[in-house]
Amino acid sequence: MEIITVKGISKSFGPLQVLKDISFTVNQGEVVAILGPSGSGKSTLLRCITHLELVEGGSISLTGRDMVKDGVYVQAEQLREICLKVGLVFQNFNLFPHFSVLRNITEAQVHVLRRDRKTAADRAAALLEKMGLSDKAASYPGELSGGQQQRVSIARALALDPEVLFFDEPTSALDPELTGDILKVIRSLAAEKMTMVIVTHEIPFAREVADRVLFMDGGAFIEEGPAAEVIDNPRLDRTRSFLARLNR
């Protein structure tokens, strides 16, 4: 079942066209990595799919519901429902520094999903255990390592029961030895058939975790295929030289 369907979307910032007629689909339970040079439009694409930016044309549907069709967005209430099904994890964690770890994970459950505090706290505790962070519930983000903060931000996204999770460079602010923790979490989510789209510059990470790789350049996907195939044996010179540069 297709859970993300993107057809012919475009996006410009002033005279700069950042996304050029992009189309792709992601199936339920698939893990897709988006690779590509800096400035190629990867973050903009995630921001458009998660409704942090508006597209200028094309269609996006998520979890079987239209978000925008031929450039026309659905009503606000429908948009809100769709956005609730989608989680986004950022490079820099974006945790509230003045809230405890527990409160970072309960706040949106209470205010967005209207869960009672007890239910929200139970859910947060279960997720913290899953992330190996049960002992950090009362800590503040500033007291945690980058890898721990990133796991809290993943727990926060999961607490809202998303059907799709998007990650924008989830490991790039981390020391290399902490990348393994995030990899482990993403692997366990993949085993539970969570659909995930991950923008990353870490090629070994993408090769490990993704079923499929999309390679973006200049606002378009120029190559795609099974992760091992595209990474080990790219078809295009452009992809090959990008990968070679990163591996140096």
Ligand SMILES: Nc1ncnc2c1ncn2[C@@H]1O[C@H](COP(=O)(O)OP(=O)(O)OP(=O)(O)O)[C@@H](O)[C@H]1O
């Ligand atoms: N809000 C904005 N206003 C103007 N230009 C923008 C805006 N956001 C992004 N851009 C431009 O759009 C292009 C694509 O940016 P984007 O952040 O999507 O790239 P990226 O592929 O995520 O790069 P990186 O790998 O460095 O994160 C860049 O040229 C950037 O300067």
Ligand SMILES: [Mg+2]
């Ligand atoms: Mg980016």
